[in-house]
Amino acid sequence: PRKEKRGKIKEKKSKEEKKEKRKKNKKKSDEEETPQKTQKRKSKEGEENNNNKKAKKEDKKEETENKWKWWEEEKKEDGVKWTQLEHRGPYFAPLYEPLPDDVQFYYDGKPLKLSLATEEIATFYAKMLDHEYTTKEIFQNNFFNDWRKEMTSKEQKIIKDLDKCDFREIHKYFVDKSEARKALSKEEKQKLKEESDKIQEEYGYCILDGHREKIGNFKTEPPGLFRGRGDHPKMGMLKKRIMPEDVVINCSKDSKIPEPPEGHKWKEVRFDNTVTWLASWTENIQNTLKYIMLNPSSKLKGEKDWQKYEVARRLKDVVHKIRAQYRADWKSKEMKKRQRAVALYFIDKLALRAGNEKEEGETADTVGCCSLRVEHIKLHPNLDGQEHVVEFDFLGKDSIRYYNKVSVEKMVFKNLQLFMKNKNPADDLFDRLNTSILNRHLQSLMDGLSAKVFRTYNASITLQEQLKALTNSEDNVAGKLLSYNRANRAVAILCNHQRSTPKTFEKSMQNLQIKIDAKKQQVEEAQQELKKAEDEFEDTKDAKAEANVEKKKKLLKRLEEQLAKLNVQATDKEENKQIALGTSKLNYLDPRISIAWCKKFGVPIEKIYNKTQREKFAWAIDMADEDFEF
DNA sequence: CCTGAGACTTGGAAGAATTTTG
DNA sequence: CAAAATTCTTCCAAGTCTCAGG
Numbered sequence: 001p002r003k004e005k006r007g008k009i010k011e012k013k014s015k016e017e018k019k020e021k022r023k024k025n026k027k028k029s030d031e032e033e034t035p036q037k038t039q040k041r042k043s044k045e046g047e048e049n050n051n052n053k054k055a056k057k058e059d060k061k062e063e064t065e066n067k068w069k070w071w072e073e074e075k076k077e078d079g080v081k082w083t084q085l086e087h088r089g090p091y092f093a094p095l096y097e098p099l100p101d102d103v104q105f106y107y108d109g110k111p112l113k114l115s116l117a118t119e120e121i122a123t124f125y126a127k128m129l130d131h132e133y134t135t136k137e138i139f140q141n142n143f144f145n146d147w148r149k150e151m152t153s154k155e156q157k158i159i160k161d162l163d164k165c166d167f168r169e170i171h172k173y174f175v176d177k178s179e180a181r182k183a184l185s186k187e188e189k190q191k192l193k194e195e196s197d198k199i200q201e202e203y204g205y206c207i208l209d210g211h212r213e214k215i216g217n218f219k220t221e222p223p224g225l226f227r228g229r230g231d232h233p234k235m236g237m238l239k240k241r242i243m244p245e246d247v248v249i250n251c252s253k254d255s256k257i258p259e260p261p262e263g264h265k266w267k268e269v270r271f272d273n274t275v276t277w278l279a280s281w282t283e284n285i286q287n288t289l290k291y292i293m294l295n296p297s298s299k300l301k302g303e304k305d306w307q308k309y310e311v312a313r314r315l316k317d318v319v320h321k322i323r324a325q326y327r328a329d330w331k332s333k334e335m336k337k338r339q340r341a342v343a344l345y346f347i348d349k350l351a352l353r354a355g356n357e358k359e360e361g362e363t364a365d366t367v368g369c370c371s372l373r374v375e376h377i378k379l380h381p382n383l384d385g386q387e388h389v390v391e392f393d394f395l396g397k398d399s400i401r402y403y404n405k406v407s408v409e410k411m412v413f414k415n416l417q418l419f420m421k422n423k424n425p426a427d428d429l430f431d432r433l434n435t436s437i438l439n440r441h442l443q444s445l446m447d448g449l450s451a452k453v454f455r456t457y458n459a460s461i462t463l464q465e466q467l468k469a470l471t472n473s474e475d476n477v478a479g480k481l482l483s484y485n486r487a488n489r490a491v492a493i494l495c496n497h498q499r500s501t502p503k504t505f506e507k508s509m510q511n512l513q514i515k516i517d518a519k520k521q522q523v524e525e526a527q528q529e530l531k532k533a534e535d536e537f538e539d540t541k542d543a544k545a546e547a548n549v550e551k552k553k554k555l556l557k558r559l560e561e562q563l564a565k566l567n568v569q570a571t572d573k574e575e576n577k578q579i580a581l582g583t584s585k586l587n588y589l590d591p592r593i594s595i596a597w598c599k600k601f602g603v604p605i606e607k608i609y610n611k612t613q614r615e616k617f618a619w620a621i622d623m624a625d626e627d628f629e630f
Numbered sequence: 631c632c633t634g635a636g637a638c639t640t641g642g643a644a645g646a647a648t649t650t651t652g
Numbered sequence: 653c654a655a656a657a658t659t660c661t662t663c664c665a666a667g668t669c670t671c672a673g674g
Contacts, residue, residue, distance in 0.1 A: 217662085217663080217664085219662095219663095221663080221664065226665090227664090227665085228665070228666090229641090229642080229643095229665065229666075232665095275636090275637065275638090276637080276638080277637075277638090280636095280637095283664095285665095286665090286666095288635090288636090289635085289636065289637075290664085291636095291637075291638080293637095293638080301638095301639095304638085304639090305639095308639090353640095353667070353668080354667090354668060354669085355667095355668095356667075356668065356669085358666095358667095363666080364666090366666085366667090368667085368668090396667095397640080397641065397666060397667055398640095398641055398642065398665075398666065398667085399666095400641085400642080435668080435669080436631095436632090436669085436670095439668090439669070439670090450668075450669065450670095451668080451669090452639085452640090452667095452668060452669080497641080497642085498642085499642065499643085500642085500643085502658095504656085504657065504658090507656095507657095508656095508657065508658085511651095511657090580641085580642065582641085582642085583640065583641055583642080586640085586641095587639070587640055587641085588640090610659080610660065611660090612660075612661075
């Protein structure tokens with residue numbers, strides 16, 4: 001309680017202090033708004049109903065006024081995460097609604113009425129019918145196995161072959177249903193939205209140390225079929241419905257303890273203030289825990305995030321020493337040390353993940369640095385004019401392929417040859433190393449250092465360097481944003497953050513090209529018209545003609561700018577085809593670097609961070625000025 | 631040291647909402 | 653204004669890493 005008080009007082013005080021600052025900021029950002037935008041807003045004003053607008057405005061006000069600036073408070077003692085935690089417990093997935101009687105399941109061509117539980121599981125499969133998953137044998141087998149377990153003995157006797165099961169009518173029912181939902185009237189949609197807002201309002205927040213904080217995932221996961229990524233041995237297995245009896249609640253002793261749904265009990269209620277989760281349950285596929293935790297905008301998550309970047313910044317001070325040491329260790333007499341040094345080199349240079357061991361047969365076969373196998377690399381003494389080239393080809397996290405050809409130092413190359421000698425393709429490359437050995441070593445080099453810190457550090461430092469190299473202060477905002485995206489992209493490539501090419505990519509690229517061509521045409525026409533106007537002015541020398549010249553000049557300039565913008569867009573799009581920027585932006589790049597860049601070059605923060613991102617990075621937005629250096 | 635449990639971060643895809651376009 | 657395109661949000665799987673206990 002004492003702590004809480006102190007926090008509150010501090011908050012109040014700081015609020016007053018910041019009021020001035022905020023005012024200034026607001027003015028500034030208002031001014032910075034483009035005229036276009038203001039105009040749009042104005043034109044909207046007329047149509048939109050006043051009530052709505054007012055409500056929105058108040059909403060916005062509240063947002064800025066009530067924010068908890070936890071980063072201005074003193075830290076809690078080690079290991080204690082909160083002193084007060086109150087919430088409503090998870091929101092449970094809706095119960096199964098039976099199919100209407102005219103929607104039937106067919107076995108061997110004949111309609112078959114299923115028991116409720118069996119029918120529910122059948123709908124899981126039916127819903128996925130046009131997904132590639134259902135064509136895979138493992139998926140089908142796992143599903144059928146688990147499905148049969150839940151059948152009545154009578155059903156078990158009849159349903160013996162998945163190929164004889166016809167789910168198409170059920171499938172169609174759900175397709176139609178989702179179409180119908182899309183086609184609802186505005187009012188009906190509004191009503192649905194209000195209902196979900198109400199649930200969000202009730203279950204989506206908790207009270208943490210006197211502050212209302214948003215929860216990240218307040219709903220239990222609905223039952224369904226497990227979809228792993230890549231070649232997952234468990235794909236298609238039945239994910240069971242979570243019941244209150246499965247759920248452990250965590251909250252503070254003196255808080256209002258959440259009520260389980262009527263007729264039910266919690267598995268357990270505990271009061272553990274050394275952890276950050278509000279509720280947990282064990283998931284039946286991998287037998288691991290799942291948690292309900294806070295939203296990234298919360299203090300608990302934000303503080304940790306901030307701390308992560310501070311650790312990475314400390315690495316910056318010692319990284320030269322560490323690099324010198326692992327280079328020296330390449331020549332160590334101890335095999336163990338050599339392997340450690342080469343692995344660390346990969347982690348540092350290529351931003352590979354640590355690579356924990358995984359239980360065989362339980363998950364897809366993926367690897368990281370320490371778990372690389374001989375079959376994952378090829379050594380080329382010479383390749384495409386480069387020496388000592390290592391060709392990596394393996395599946396990493398989420399079964400995303402890592403493919404890279406890297407020219408490495410001679411000593412690394414020699415070591416790799418040594419590590420691979422007399423081994424089978426399926427043998428571990430670093431047979432004397434694992435993540436715990438590596439991390440123990442790293443911890444001894446710097447407090448808080450582990451393998452993943454290198455990824456954070458290299459990502460952030462790369463962004464900072466790239467921004468420095470690419471940004472041209474003469475550019476307009478669009479040009480600067482292209483530079484930002486390119487810097488971001490360099491990081492995403494480093495971290496191997498890939499996405500599948502969007503389905504609409506080719507088409508939208510074509511459309512853009514058409515637009516560019518049309519704009520070029522316009523520019524040419526405008527040039528001709530300007531010429532004509534100039535000639536006319538030459539002849540007549542009258543004021544009207546002069547004004548006309550000015551007008552045409554302006555038009556041309558505007559068109560040229562628009563063309564440039566389109567070209568920038570096209571470049572950006574093409575370069576981004578298979579790169580996913582989101583993960584690095586959200587998890588690896590110290591937000592203060594981006595914010596400092598925005599401030600320095602007069603780019604509004606909203607251009608690089610959307611609302612959610614600004615909420616997550618509120619701490620950074622508040623504390624970073626344009627001089628921030630990572 | 632090794633092992634497994636536990637807690638927490640990181641990841642792309644899919645679905646929903648919003649904006650742009652024709 | 654509807655359809656298409658784009659952006660944002662949700663979903664939940666899959667990593668990392670620490671710690672307790674043998």
